[in-house]
Amino acid sequence: MSRRDRPAKPALSQETIVDAAMVLLDADGLDGVSMRRVAQALDTGPASLYVYVRNRDELIGLLIDRIAGTITLPVVGPDTDWREQLIELMLNGIKALGRYPGVAVAMFANVPDSPNALALTDALLGLLTQGGLSRQARAWAVDLLALYIVAAGTEETLHAQRGTEELRKTDVHRGAREVFAGLPAEQYPNITDLHEELTYGTAEQRTRWSIDVMINGILATDAKPS
Amino acid sequence: MSRRDRPAKPALSQETIVDAAMVLLDADGLDGVSMRRVAQALDTGPASLYVYVRNRDELIGLLIDRIAGTITLPVVGPDTDWREQLIELMLNGIKALGRYPGVAVAMFANVPDSPNALALTDALLGLLTQGGLSRQARAWAVDLLALYIVAAGTEETLHAQRGTEELRKTDVHRGAREVFAGLPAEQYPNITDLHEELTYGTAEQRTRWSIDVMINGILATDAKPS
DNA sequence: ACCTGAACACCGTTCAAGT
DNA sequence: ACCTGAACACCGTTCAAGT
Numbered sequence: 322m323s324r325r326d327r328p329a330k331p332a333l334s335q336e337t338i339v340d341a342a343m344v345l346l347d348a349d350g351l352d353g354v355s356m357r358r359v360a361q362a363l364d365t366g367p368a369s370l371y372v373y374v375r376n377r378d379e380l381i382g383l384l385i386d387r388i389a390g391t392i393t394l395p396v397v398g399p400d401t402d403w404r405e406q407l408i409e410l411m412l413n414g415i416k417a418l419g420r421y422p423g424v425a426v427a428m429f430a431n432v433p434d435s436p437n438a439l440a441l442t443d444a445l446l447g448l449l450t451q452g453g454l455s456r457q458a459r460a461w462a463v464d465l466l467a468l469y470i471v472a473a474g475t476e477e478t479l480h481a482q483r484g485t486e487e488l489r490k491t492d493v494h495r496g497a498r499e500v501f502a503g504l505p506a507e508q509y510p511n512i513t514d515l516h517e518e519l520t521y522g523t524a525e526q527r528t529r530w531s532i533d534v535m536i537n538g539i540l541a542t543d544a545k546p547s
Numbered sequence: 548m549s550r551r552d553r554p555a556k557p558a559l560s561q562e563t564i565v566d567a568a569m570v571l572l573d574a575d576g577l578d579g580v581s582m583r584r585v586a587q588a589l590d591t592g593p594a595s596l597y598v599y600v601r602n603r604d605e606l607i608g609l610l611i612d613r614i615a616g617t618i619t620l621p622v623v624g625p626d627t628d629w630r631e632q633l634i635e636l637m638l639n640g641i642k643a644l645g646r647y648p649g650v651a652v653a654m655f656a657n658v659p660d661s662p663n664a665l666a667l668t669d670a671l672l673g674l675l676t677q678g679g680l681s682r683q684a685r686a687w688a689v690d691l692l693a694l695y696i697v698a699a700g701t702e703e704t705l706h707a708q709r710g711t712e713e714l715r716k717t718d719v720h721r722g723a724r725e726v727f728a729g730l731p732a733e734q735y736p737n738i739t740d741l742h743e744e745l746t747y748g749t750a751e752q753r754t755r756w757s758i759d760v761m762i763n764g765i766l767a768t769d770a771k772p773s
Numbered sequence: 774a775c776c777t778g779a780a781c782a783c784c785g786t787t788c789a790a791g792t
Numbered sequence: 793a794c795c796t797g798a799a800c801a802c803c804g805t806t807c808a809a810g811t
Contacts, residue, residue: 323784333795366796368787383551426652429698432723439735447739459717465757471766472655472698479656497658502779509665511672518686531691538764542756559776582804593804601806697789 333363335373339383341477350478351423353386368414381427383436388424389437392417394444403451408532410444411470415528418474433467442467443509454539462539473528559589559597565609572610576704577649580610609655614650615663619668620645629677634758636670637696641754644700651700659693668693680765688765694702695761698755 341362345353356377360367374380392413395406418425433439445466450457501516512519522530567588571579584605586593600606606676618639644651659665669693675685727742738745760773 355783357783366798368797369795371786372794386679391760405701424654426701429652429701432726432727439738440729443737446741450737456741456744457747460741460747462754462760463745463758464753465760468695468698468702468757470780472694472701475655475698476694500658500660511669511676512665515672515682515686516681519689521683521686527687527690530687531694534688534691534764534768536764536768537761538760538762541767544762546623581802583802592779594778594806595776595806598775 327481333365333373335383337363338373338380339372339387342380342384343387344482346421346424351381351384351422351427352378356380378430382422382431384421385424385428385433385436386437388417388421389433389435389441392437392441394440395448398441402537403448404439407448407452407536408521408529410441410448411532412464412525412528414441414470415477418471419477422478425471425478428471429475431541448479452536452540455543456541458539462518463540465535469531473545559595559599561609563589564596564599564606565613568606568610569613572647572650576647576651577607577610580606581607593613604656608657609656610647611615611659612661612663614643615648615661615667616658618667619710620662620666621674623673629674629767630762633671633692633755633762634755636667636674637692637758638751638754641695641699641703644697645703648704654697655701658695667718675765678762678766684765684768691761691765694706695757699757703750731762 338359342354342359345358347364354377356367356370359371359380363369370380370536374383388512392410395401395410397406399522418428442463445463446459449462454462498516498520504513504516506513564585568580568585571584573589582593585606586596589595589752596606611711618636621627621636621757623632639682644654659668668689671689672685675688680688724742724746727738729743730742732739
């Protein structure tokens, strides 16, 4: 309880603050990362944090950069398959974001200007260049792919959050299928007709298909449509 | 200030609660819709709301359904252009979500099981059927398209929120371009190379291109990839 | 059944005062 | 310069008590 019972009483700094926040994020998701809880973990009052961090939003930005840094970027060689690497990179990004409930949502807010987020964007662009796309197609494509990574990551974390909360026994798919199947056919003819197909496949299969669709679409679409 | 100065002192009900919440949403975005503020607008205490609404999440769900109801669904005729209608429907959806800061994000959380959200899904499926897609392709495609609508809507509202806050003078594009242009070329070669293209085009142009890409991709992709 | 005052357990952020 | 106690202005939700 007293000072000397603690490991090493780290001096306050932006890094130690982000470290502490990361521990809380791991345990309780972004909702668990409050200024007060971070301060408590560091054995101070919340006001002390504001010396090293402008506000909670900036702290979240720093967490995002940490997470973005864990995504392994592809090593581009002379005869690597750009398409397979692109898919792999996107799946890695989605998985990384999926690990931390609430973080991906926060990425919608700002242009990703943190070092690790920029590195990811640059890597995506590099792979698209290998794909032989026009300059404008590459530029617009990276926007779409980045949006998808964030969106798919968000979906994953929020489903996970729900899952732990209440209905982990009946998995989401089964639940959704029954909802779809039980709908009035006159009102929603297309949904009821396809209720089996709508819930078919694992999350990874479905994500892979979506990524495939986008790559095929990018290759097939001129960068300046009518 | 007293009772008789007010219009008609509406009796409390789920509908009046959602009405009041909608007014707050319009004025201040989802952050402005707190149980306490809604109660205040209805001249009661927050506890009273819990008779008609399980919790804030359910209230938000009701708001989402209201907004989904404002999206005009396409009237399918014998010789209408399914592709153009699909694009139009998606743009309408994105615009509807874009009007209310914070709402689109909330849609990631749950499978959209509200009447109006289901109607939108059914309409999308109908158009995809007209496009001659296989059953499985339609089912997976509607997932991807719905995810994009929510993601693009989220992006729009959050940018709008930021915009009103601080930097409305220098628009986002100009800001982003300068950020990209000023980056170290050794570290981010692809971004700096394409910094002009990365910020080229209006939001609608870019969105249209993305939708085009997805439709082309869906048409080109078998529903059961390796 | 419906409504409510009061409380519980939290938030982010600021600011004057201390060292 | 860094740190902090205390306060300000909020939250969602519950619950006993009233009508």
